[in-house]
Amino acid sequence: MKTKSVVVVDLEIMSGTPVFSGTRVPIQTLIDHIRAGDSLDVFLEDFPSVSLEQALAFLNSAGN
Numbered sequence: 126m127k128t129k130s131v132v133v134v135d136l137e138i139m140s141g142t143p144v145f146s147g148t149r150v151p152i153q154t155l156i157d158h159i160r161a162g163d164s165l166d167v168f169l170e171d172f173p174s175v176s177l178e179q180a181l182a183f184l185n186s187a188g189n
Contacts, residue, residue, distance in 0.1 A: 130146055131145065131146055131179050131182045131183050131186070132144070132145065132146065132152055132183065133145075133146045133147075139151060145174075145175045145179050145180075145183070146179065147174070148172070148174040148175055149174075150172045150174060150175050152183060154168075154172065155168055155175070155180060155183065155184075158171070159184075165177075165180055165181075165184075168180065
């Protein structure tokens with residue numbers, strides 16, 4: 126079974142900036158929060174349209 130991608134790149138959404146699927150939240154925003162020392166909870170509070178599952182899936186795939 127194929128699962129829905131966590132990241133979407135579509136020229137019609139944020140001019141092709143990679144975003145979390147179903148949102149207009151750029152992946153880079155999560156990266157910036159983590160680099161700034163913010164917790165994942167802070168990011169999720171700031172961007173409630175991103176689910177915990179999406180954020181964890183991205184972070185897990187980025188760490189591989």
